[in-house]
Amino acid sequence: MQLVLLSLGSSIGDRKKNIDNALYLLELVGVKQQRQSSYYETEPVGGVANNKFLNIAFLAQTNFTPKELLFICKSIEFSLGRRVAKTWADREIDIDILLYEDEIIETSFLQIPHPSFHNRRFALEPAVEIASNMVHPKFKKKLDHLLKECQDKNEVKKLLNIKI
Numbered sequence: 828m829q830l831v832l833l834s835l836g837s838s839i840g841d842r843k844k845n846i847d848n849a850l851y852l853l854e855l856v857g858v859k860q861q862r863q864s865s866y867y868e869t870e871p872v873g874g875v876a877n878n879k880f881l882n883i884a885f886l887a888q889t890n891f892t893p894k895e896l897l898f899i900c901k902s903i904e905f906s907l908g909r910r911v912a913k914t915w916a917d918r919e920i921d922i923d924i925l926l927y928e929d930e931i932i933e934t935s936f937l938q939i940p941h942p943s944f945h946n947r948r949f950a951l952e953p954a955v956e957i958a959s960n961m962v963h964p965k966f967k968k969k970l971d972h973l974l975k976e977c978q979d980k981n982e983v984k985k986l987l988n989i990k991i
Contacts, residue, residue: 828859828888828889828890829888829889829890829891829927829928830861830886830887830888830926830927830928831858831886831887831888831889831896831924831926831927831928832884832885832886832887832924832925832926832927832954832958832961833853833858833884833885833886833887833900833922833923833924833925834882834883834884834885834921834922834923834925834941834944834950834953834954835849835850835882835883835884835885835920835921835922835923836869836880836881836882836883836918836920836921836949837880837881837918837919837920837921838871838876838878838879838880838881838917838918839878839917839918839919840908840919842880842881843866843881845907845908845919845920846866846881846883846920848907848920849903849904849907849920849922850863850885852903852906852907853885853887853899853900853903853922856899857889857890857891858887858888858889858891858896858899859887859888859889860885860886860887861886861887861888862885862886862957862958863883863884863885863886863957864883864884864885864953864954864956864957865883865953865956865985865986865987866881866882866883866985866986867881867882867883867949867952867953867983867984867985867986868880868881868882868983868984868986869881869882869948869949869981869982869983869984870949870981870982870983871917872947872949872979872981873914876916876917876918877917878917880949881986882949882950882953882983883953884925884950884953884954884956884957884958886957886958893924893927893930893932893937893939894937896924896927897924897936897937900922900923900924901922903920903922904918904919904920904921904922907919907920908920909921923941923944923950924937924939924941925940925941925944925950925954926939926940926941926944926961926963926964927939929962929964930964931964931965940963940964940965944963945963945966945973945976945977946977946978946979947977947979948974948977948979948980948981948983949979949981949983951970951973951974951977951979952974952983952985954970955970955971955974956985958970959971
């Protein structure tokens with residue numbers, strides 16, 4: 828089984844329910860949870876979205892190839908109401924593959940590690956909570972080190988009370 832690190836986010840509707848439904852569907856198809864971060868409320872990036880996002884990181888094991896996992900993530904997004912939208916727009920659910928073992932994949936439709944992961948506090952903070960010692964295969968740095976270097980100053984607030 829391969830170790831994968833995913834980021835899930837939602838900014839439309841019942842954000843927690845959207846994420847929880849995505850987690851359920853990932854488990855159902857064989858993406859087996861190892862650890863899940865706390866929920867974080869984050870400022871939208873890019874100036875397009877109007878709503879705050881709810882984000883988590885999800886460490887899992889799977890037998891799916893990276894391409895198969897991408898297809899599964901996109902299928903789950905679609906099944907939960909996501910349609911093609913502008914980059915950085917509000918969305919029901921967003922599932923990104925941040926890391927897949929120590930693989931580096933660069934194709935027209937799949938980039939692993941996620942190309943912006945190391946610059947996004949909303950992805951790094953939840954990831955560091957559950958996988959601080961994982962190493963980014965391109966930069967050869969642990970995730971907690973990348974978080975310390977991150978220049979993103981957008982607010983990322985860990986939620987202790989999940990009644991949102």
